[in-house]
Amino acid sequence: MKRLYLSDTVAGEISAYIAKEQLAPGARLPSLGEWMERLEVGRSTLREGLKKLQAEGIIEVVNGKGIFVSEQRTFQLLASLGIHDARAHLLEMLEVRQALEAQAILLAVRHAEETAFEAMAGHLDDYRRARAREDFLAVSEADAAFHLAIYQACGNRVLVGLIQMMHDELYLSWDSPDDRHEVFDASFAHHEDLLEAMRRRDEQAALAAFDSLVGATRKSVEAMVS
Amino acid sequence: MKRLYLSDTVAGEISAYIAKEQLAPGARLPSLGEWMERLEVGRSTLREGLKKLQAEGIIEVVNGKGIFVSEQRTFQLLASLGIHDARAHLLEMLEVRQALEAQAILLAVRHAEETAFEAMAGHLDDYRRARAREDFLAVSEADAAFHLAIYQACGNRVLVGLIQMMHDELYLSWDSPDDRHEVFDASFAHHEDLLEAMRRRDEQAALAAFDSLVGATRKSVEAMVS
DNA sequence: ATTGAGCTATCAGCCTGTCTGATAGCTAAG
DNA sequence: CTTAGCTATCAGACAGGCTGATAGCTCAAT
Numbered sequence: 001m002k003r004l005y006l007s008d009t010v011a012g013e014i015s016a017y018i019a020k021e022q023l024a025p026g027a028r029l030p031s032l033g034e035w036m037e038r039l040e041v042g043r044s045t046l047r048e049g050l051k052k053l054q055a056e057g058i059i060e061v062v063n064g065k066g067i068f069v070s071e072q073r074t075f076q077l078l079a080s081l082g083i084h085d086a087r088a089h090l091l092e093m094l095e096v097r098q099a100l101e102a103q104a105i106l107l108a109v110r111h112a113e114e115t116a117f118e119a120m121a122g123h124l125d126d127y128r129r130a131r132a133r134e135d136f137l138a139v140s141e142a143d144a145a146f147h148l149a150i151y152q153a154c155g156n157r158v159l160v161g162l163i164q165m166m167h168d169e170l171y172l173s174w175d176s177p178d179d180r181h182e183v184f185d186a187s188f189a190h191h192e193d194l195l196e197a198m199r200r201r202d203e204q205a206a207l208a209a210f211d212s213l214v215g216a217t218r219k220s221v222e223a224m225v226s
Numbered sequence: 227m228k229r230l231y232l233s234d235t236v237a238g239e240i241s242a243y244i245a246k247e248q249l250a251p252g253a254r255l256p257s258l259g260e261w262m263e264r265l266e267v268g269r270s271t272l273r274e275g276l277k278k279l280q281a282e283g284i285i286e287v288v289n290g291k292g293i294f295v296s297e298q299r300t301f302q303l304l305a306s307l308g309i310h311d312a313r314a315h316l317l318e319m320l321e322v323r324q325a326l327e328a329q330a331i332l333l334a335v336r337h338a339e340e341t342a343f344e345a346m347a348g349h350l351d352d353y354r355r356a357r358a359r360e361d362f363l364a365v366s367e368a369d370a371a372f373h374l375a376i377y378q379a380c381g382n383r384v385l386v387g388l389i390q391m392m393h394d395e396l397y398l399s400w401d402s403p404d405d406r407h408e409v410f411d412a413s414f415a416h417h418e419d420l421l422e423a424m425r426r427r428d429e430q431a432a433l434a435a436f437d438s439l440v441g442a443t444r445k446s447v448e449a450m451v452s
Numbered sequence: 453a454t455t456g457a458g459c460t461a462t463c464a465g466c467c468t469g470t471c472t473g474a475t476a477g478c479t480a481a482g
Numbered sequence: 483c484t485t486a487g488c489t490a491t492c493a494g495a496c497a498g499g500c501t502g503a504t505a506g507c508t509c510a511a512t
Contacts, residue, residue: 103325
């Protein structure tokens with residue numbers, strides 16, 4: 001029989017409040033002081049309850065601003081691996097993603113239909129056009145769409161799911177799109193090489209192109225971390 | 227970039243402690259007071275960190291008794307990918323694990339200390355002896371230990387965590403150890419090749435040996451599924 | 453009128469001291 | 483040998499104070 005702790009009750013109350021008020025993601029909740037009065041609990045108890053909701057990805061507590069409903073629920077892949085400082089593991093995550101993506105490319109070369117390559121080419125056209133008009137948000141989207149097309153062409157659901165999880169986690173800890181301009185700029189040629197090699201069903205060339213692509217990204221991440 | 231709070235660092239420290247000490251589920255951790263001294267943080271901060279780990283199912287904090295490592299840690303990797311029939315995805319998981327492990331081997335060749343290779347050689351000796359006396363349970367254990375040694379030598383915690391998750395999931399859906407006898411028998415030579423290539427810091431040879439190793443395993447899994 | 457610097461109110465992060473309640477082990481009385 | 487009670491140790495909860503981050507305001511310089 002599990003004991004019921006006050007801090008858990010607090011978490012339940014706040015969670016119920018969000019549901020009752022139908023608060024949208026990003027909405028602001030009452031402040032710590034108000035909750036202390038409302039629930040008649042001490043500060044630390046309240047904060048423990050909040051921490052629980054935070055760990056569950058339901059709310060975000062921001063220093064100097066307030067308490068907010070979470071924008072998007074994270075997969076918490078890293079958390080379940082016992083890793084809490086995502087920033088310190090950016091490079092490691094990149095290495096993992098590199099391995100997964102290389103495998104996806106290999107499988108895509110072997111199994112993908114011709115139509116899949118046409119879709120990739122379309123995304124690459126978007127990429128080129130967006131880059132020409134310096135719309136870096138669109139570049140980012142086209143890039144993501146291109147890579148997603150590769151993953152899906154590989155026909156391995158587990159692999160696709162994992163790569164996406166890694167991508168989401170990376171994205172969360174990489175919130176300045178400015179950093180990516182130069183990366184996108186430098187890596188476009190490699191994208192074209194990659195697609196061409198895949199269409200030729202040339203495994204070695206495809207992997208080599210991907211390797212060049214990763215090299216550019218890795219460089220900028222290393223610069224960012226240091 | 228997300229702000230880093232002390233309580234989150236605390237959670238990371240404690241979870242790192244569990245990993246470092248290799249604490250088994252149910253094991254008791256140092257008390258609140260000891261952690262306060264050790265980490266030099268206040269009680270409320272420490273308790274928030276503990277609450278986070280509690281929410282993640284890593285520890286259990288029991289009033290009047292202490293802090294303990296959680297008994298059951300469910301990873302639910304596949305479930306969170308929306309995959310419910312693990313057996314139907316055995317081959318896909320194998321492909322993913324293959325990609326991850328190849329990366330681990332590559333990193334180990336580049337970064338591992340000599341002592342790590344000695345540990346691997348030790349596990350391989352156990353492997354050989356167990357095989358000689360036809361103790362297939364011990365063979366299985368030695369094999370697992372050998373591979374684990376590789377992962378840990380690669381120095382990438384995210385990678386190690388993911389591989390272990392994959393291994394756990396695979397193991398759950400692979401319930402007849404009898405099927406593995408012939409696999410182990412056929413793949414021993416490849417293990418030796420792999421280790422030798424790694425010691426020579428020969429990336430290509432190591433990957434080739436691993437490829438042969440995977441080939442044998444894959445064959446038997448395919449036979450099993452069909 | 454616009455901009456910018458500085459002040460101020462509000463917020464969460466973190467710390468300390470204190471008390472309560474739960475648990476387990478010891479001890480002494482029956 | 484059993485058991486009731488004492489005690490040490492632990493976490494749970496609380497109040498209040500300090501720090502640092504944030505945002506909005508005021509007011510002076512342009």
